Amino acid sequence: MFQSRIPRFSFRAGTVGFGLLSAAIFGLALVIGIAGLGFGRIWDELASVRFGLIAIVLVHIGQLAFCAWAWSCLMSDVQAGRRPGFLELLGLRWTRESIDSLLPVAQVGGELAAARLLAGTRLSIPVAGASIIADVTIETLTQAVFTLIGLALLFGLAKGGDVAHWAELGLAIAAAFAALAVFAQRWGGVRLFEKLLLAIADRTGWNRLEGVAGLDAALSEVYRLRGQLLLAGLGHLAAWSLGAAEVMVASWALGYPLDAGQGYVVESLAQAVRSAAFFVPAAVGIQEGSFVIVAGLFGVPPDAAVSISLTKRVRELALGLPGLAAWQMREIRRRLTRRSAAATAAADP
Numbered sequence: 555m556f557q558s559r560i561p562r563f564s565f566r567a568g569t570v571g572f573g574l575l576s577a578a579i580f581g582l583a584l585v586i587g588i589a590g591l592g593f594g595r596i597w598d599e600l601a602s603v604r605f606g607l608i609a610i611v612l613v614h615i616g617q618l619a620f621c622a623w624a625w626s627c628l629m630s631d632v633q634a635g636r637r638p639g640f641l642e643l644l645g646l647r648w649t650r651e652s653i654d655s656l657l658p659v660a661q662v663g664g665e666l667a668a669a670r671l672l673a674g675t676r677l678s679i680p681v682a683g684a685s686i687i688a689d690v691t692i693e694t695l696t697q698a699v700f701t702l703i704g705l706a707l708l709f710g711l712a713k714g715g716d717v718a719h720w721a722e723l724g725l726a727i728a729a730a731f732a733a734l735a736v737f738a739q740r741w742g743g744v745r746l747f748e749k750l751l752l753a754i755a756d757r758t759g760w761n762r763l764e765g766v767a768g769l770d771a772a773l774s775e776v777y778r779l780r781g782q783l784l785l786a787g788l789g790h791l792a793a794w795s796l797g798a799a800e801v802m803v804a805s806w807a808l809g810y811p812l813d814a815g816q817g818y819v820v821e822s823l824a825q826a827v828r829s830a831a832f833f834v835p836a837a838v839g840i841q842e843g844s845f846v847i848v849a850g851l852f853g854v855p856p857d858a859a860v861s862i863s864l865t866k867r868v869r870e871l872a873l874g875l876p877g878l879a880a881w882q883m884r885e886i887r888r889r890l891t892r893r894s895a896a897a898t899a900a901a902d903p
Contacts, residue, residue, distance in 0.1 A: 603865055606807035610800045610869050617793040622647045624789030625689045629681075631775065645880070647673060652877025655870050661897060665690060671884065684772035692783065693790045697829065700794040704822025707815050710853070797821045804865040810854045823848045824863075834843045841866070 603610075622644040629637050638646075649671070650664035656661055665686050673682040777783070798817040805812040812820065827844040842863045851858040 579611060593731065603807040603861075606803050607868055607872070609803045610865060611872055613796060613799045613803065614869055614873065618644060618647050618651065620789045620793035620796065621693070624692065624786040624793070625685065625877050627786040628685045628688050628692075628776050628779065630779060630782050632681065638672065640678070648873070648877045649884075650882045652874040652881065656874045656878060660863060667881065671888075677770075680772035684776050687773055688776045688783075689878065692786050696787050696790040696794060697825065699791060700822050701826045702852045704819045704826075708823070708851075711815050711819060729828065794822070794825070797825065800866060800869070801862060804862040805849075805854065805858070807865075808858045808861055810858045812849070812852060812854070816852045820845065820848045820852070820862075 613631075622640060625643050625647065626638075626640055645669045650668045653664035653667055669679070669682045669686050672685075673679045795818065798814060798821045801821045802812055802814065802817040805817065824844040826840060828841050830842040842860050845863040846856045846859040849862065850856065854862070
């Protein structure tokens, strides 16, 4: 029994440890970079955004709403009485993003937590897991499209020799996104998701393990919904595109206004770099570096570019911390309900 626990502990500790080490390294680089620009200067610029932060938060809530609607499209064949409502999916999408953004879970912990919560209420494990796998696949594919649109705009809007280098990087990342989304399931992505669900169930006492075996079949059923898949793709692409409004609001508040096309380029390429650096929690330091380079193509100075990125960090904290708290409260209620039901069952003769 002792030997059987070593690999699980080593994998978990190694994954979290690598993520924290990466965040420490790039975080230190970010601190050094901000020190070079001047902490006081960056703080003053962030303070100047003021009510713009409220607008940025509202814009992101709109993005979450589009993502929740896209997710709901993939459940159109679920029995009406068991199909989760839009607000429930919106809350779960909030949970997914809060976990992935703020915890060292390599961008998968939020999806696993959402699968657990969704399967614990209305749906079976395979249906819940299949909807999340399909949703993540479509989201990844649409990010590739989002990146390619940003690259097309980059050629028309930016000037200078750096454009070609960013185009090469963006094309490589977009191709990697598309390949990952299309072929990951053939390379064992579904089996990996099954194993992760089983590991969570084993550690938490989740008593619905028998349903995991139907995940492949449930995923096939989702992929037969061609029209709903298209709608989900449009929803995710709208969510990605709306992110450009965050950049525009922050840039205007800082006195270096970017138009819609420029904001789209900055957001698309910065998000591509952030996703490529999934192993670094919250892409600490990496996101800021990408903003400095891409926004610099449109005349935004480094200090303002870093401030734009940091406004997005503030928004992540403003929505993410309450999201983590709501997730933990929901988990506590689930545990208390389960214990109460077990005590009642034990008390019955």
